[in-house]
Amino acid sequence: MRALVWHGKEDIRCDSVTDPEIEADRDLIVKVTSCAICGSDLHLFHNFIPAMLPGDVMGHETMGEVVETGRGLNGKLKKGDRVVVPFTIVCGECDQCKRGYFSVCQKSNRKKHLADKVFGHTTAGLFGYSHLTGGYPGGQAEYLRVPFADTTVQKVPHGIPDEKLLFLSDIFPTGWQAAVQADIQPTDTVAIWGCGPVGQMTIRSAILLGAEQVVAIDRLPERLEMAEAGGAITINFEEEDVVERLNALTGGEGPEKCIDCIGMESHLSPSMPDTVYDRAKQVFMAESDRPHVLREMIYVCRPGGLISIPGVYGGLSDKIPMGAAMNKGLTFRMGQTHVQRWTADLLRRIEEEQIDPSFVITHEVSLDKGPEMYRTFRDKQDSCIKVVLKP
Template sequence: MRALTWHGKHDVRVDTVDDPEILNPRDAIIKITSTAICGSDLHLYDGYIPTMQAGDILGHEFMGEVVETGPKSTLIKGQRVVVPFTIACGSCFHCTKHQYSACDNGLPADNQDIAQAAYGQPMSGLFGYSHMTGGYAGGQAEYVRVPFSDVGPIVIPNGIEDDKVLFLSDILPTGWMAAENAQIEPGDTVAVWGCGPVGLFAVQSAFLMGAERVIAIDHFPHRLELARKFGAETINFEESKTYDALMEMTGGIGPDACIDSVGLEAHGFFADNVWDQIKVSTFTGTDRTHSIRQAILACRKGGRVSMPAVYGGFADKFPLGAFMEKGLTLKTGQTHVQHYMPALLNAIMEEKIDTTFLISHRMPLEQAAEGYKLFHDKQNEVTKIVLKPGMDLAQAA
């Protein structure tokens, strides 16, 4: 089959690789009909996530048709399914609490030591996202093996096109959980750092949860315009000082809740961010954490900070004193996708949530490498690229 493979920083290629096979009784094989490039895939593209190996198949946002099942799978051949990016068993201590991204059995035994050493305990497995998260082949391919297929995938009713439901795999539940973790109360003012896909879904989710005002922060004009379409006020951090603008907009109090949707590759010519960039480029640091620092400093006393953004290692210059003295609460974590999928699917079917606005480009799988470069280099114009195996070049848009 054809699949997008990683070969190093800024080097991804569509190669011919072995077809996936059923390895465990609960497996299923999915023929991919749609798969997307995620903003967090760019962290792999930029070489920030450790334990990648040459030839690894990328991709964790995908859906498709069931073509083969193991004897203990509950899926049926021919069903259309969206697959969550987290791989979870459904029956361990954490899964029974619906904390699927903390599953004890999502990682193969050979990979658990890597995560144990890095983070103290292993997390769930993730598709296409390094050997620290299981070394699983991803879904930017023609076919993919789905472990624990009796727990993860959600069956999509006939008549609903892929574009409406594809983002149930990751970014829609992630944006929703980000807003939920912010513990939004009616009348709240919520600030969202980053108007990428997760940030835009967090904006939409915050309003649905009762926020009175949402303030979206970015520097890409098109993304800020998308946030305004949902009713958000906006700050372009290249034109205004974010902290000062937030204080002015909230009467000096600060937002009730702050959501960091930026992560370890924060942009902007700020003193702390420049120093972070120097440390990353000289291999003396891992993450550029300007946005979470800024969220903590801007949040009102007694407020809540939600961090759906991806961070990979250790951070310095963390404003721990401000965090403690202000009495803030921080909630974070990979998304418990399986927990949120059913309710969000219903919301899509009832037209309470729009997802298709996000898609800016559709490309054949064969052009995936070009898609990565385009997304990396043109983030104002590109909001989401959906890859379609088998798409004719003439159909791309």
């Protein structure tokens, strides 16, 4: 089959690889009808996530049709079913899954020893996201093997186009969880850093959840326009001082809720000297992440407020103003998304037309154009916000 394969830093190719096979009773094979490139794939593209091996198949936002099933699915899923495949692989049986902490499932990471070493304890297996999370081949391919399929996938009805459903795999639940865990109250100002795909989903989620005002921060006009269309007040950080503007919008109080939809690779700019410092330390391997957004959020957040982090961090971050965070009494909530907690509810919201997540798509091309789309997306060329690939 054809698949997008990681060969090294900034080297992704569309290669031929062997077709996946059923390996265990609860497996199924999905014929991929749509898949997408995620912002977090760019961290792999830039080789900022350790434990990628040349030859690994990319992709963790996938949907398609069931073409083969293992023997242990007990009729829950059958050939011809239409499924969205969340990026987190969950066993449904371990203690963490029982508590609903799906993204830290204890069983699905086949390379638990690696995660134990790096993070102290293992996290869930993820599709196409390095050997730290199980080394599972991803879904930017014609076919995908899904382990623990009965508890991992979300069955979806026929008759709704792929574009509306595909993002149940990651960015929609991710934006939703970011907003839900911020515990939004009707009097809250919610500030959201980053208007990429996850930022856009977070903006709409925060508005659906009834925030008084939502403020979105980015520098690209097309992304700010999309944020504004979703109901946000926008700040272009290249033209305005973010802290000053957020304080002005909140009567000097600061936003109650701050959400980081950027993560470890903050935009590099000499006007934000700390990003240059972080970049220099990254070059000398003395720091892995550039946490400019985190620093700014801690500084501007209203005392007693909350910081929600859906943006991906990979390793070590320096110069986090813990003094400000502690003394202001901030709450931090973060994590990879517990996708399976949200998919059924969000599917209902799509069916009820509360939201149509396809608004974020700017490019839809065939799978073999994938390698060039990674660059287009990374460089934000051609006003690119979200790429959907069709195998």
